[in-house]
Amino acid sequence: MTGRAVSFDPRGAFADWWSGTRRVGLWATLAWYDTILRYRRSMLGPLWITLSMGIMLLGMGPLYSGLFDVGLRRFYPHLTLGIIFWHFFVASINEGCQVFIAAAPYLKQAKFSLSVFVWRSLAKQVILLAHHLVLYLPVAVWAGIGITPRQLLFVPGFVIVLVNLHALAIILGILSARFRDVAQIVTSAMQFLMFLTPVFWMPDRLPERATFILLNPLAQMLDVMRLPLLGSLPAPGTWWFLLGWTTLTVTLAGMLYTAFRHRVVYWI
């Protein structure tokens, strides 16, 4: 493949990824300003989203608990975390498509590791997630969810999800830089996946023959973050599934990063 500057040098690619990853001061600061500058533009800034999410939850909780015939005390915490985490997944994945396109002014001026911009985007989403998680506190207190050691499992769950979202952003960011319709395809796919993921509905209401749809990676990612905070345990199979899925996404991201990291700037 002459004239394509495709490289096959995994060690060089890893060094490049790492040199961007360790510039924490840069990407964390950019993500921080991405957030606080939104506060300056409007009085409530990102809290607007928290507020509108809170209002949506107030409306949807009683309605869906009636529709699904599930007690509100059991349903509300499930729904709250479901919507908060789903929003986090969708925002990270949709924005993941734009990471390199949006970073064009930087990438066209000087040499930057692509990973800087992936971390910038993910860090911003984590800051927004922290805004939204505040909503869960009153719900958890109201529903009488006590503090148990099980909640510590949220930490490894969150880490595995972050690794996945980082890898997905690299994959989708590179594909979107080359093919401009990827972002639209991903947006539609995420809307569709929302119905296949127990964001609103309770997984235990699913008929036996349909439980296979819980095998979608997003449902599994939701489980390892939501169940610990609800005070219960994700199934051991969930961890194994996610371990396998993560190996897959990280390998694919590594391959694309190795082959096309020099090529992205030619496409954007």
Next chain:
Amino acid sequence: MASLVLDAVTVEFPIFGTHAASLKTTLAAAATGGRIGRETGVTVVEALRDISLTLSAGDRLGIVGHNGAGKSTLLQTLAGVYEPTRGRIVRQGIISSLVNPMLGIERDATGYENIIIRGLVQGLSRGEIRGRTPEIAEFSGLGDYLSMPVRTYSTGMLMRLAFSIVTSFRADIVLMDEWLSVGDAEFRERGAVRLREMIQSTGILVLASHSPELIARECDSVVELEHGAIVARKSISRLSAADGTVV
């Protein structure tokens, strides 16, 4: 030690038509053997062809050529933006590109915050930026405005801030597209002195320009680009003599 060596560097851009930029069309074409969405052809444009250059500390290189001759692409390639599709490039030293001084400026952030952001983008540590801030602030002459969001600045003020920031960086290799000159008459004068200081302390300067006078004044050698290839290399005195411009 600053050095910049290009060995037969070629940079080719793929130009994707609407169809080639679509995953759906590309997949459809691949699946149907080209019966659906067959126009997925990719045109390749050679932006730079077989460029060889050897620059070491003390060199001042001018790049001339018509619009579209490849001057900007060459500057970007020197900066490390484009990895050559063929050939090799070896860089040594810190590179600072003054091509777009406004890079990374956040309109809703204050002047001081923009100094921090731009410094981090350049690769400086927080401590180094803190150390330099008073000097940048003073040179910009923006005073209390630096505590206000830069979207409230006039264009001239914003350029002054950006100029003051980027010219405070010390680099081994400086890349510039035309002479950087901003602000009112008074600032221009001070700016010229400051830019000259920066350039004097740098190892290598590469300056693209349409102005023979500027090139003659700042550079000791010049390459002329045409359609992405070097068509002429001259030492500066010969260029001046050939063009009839007297320095």
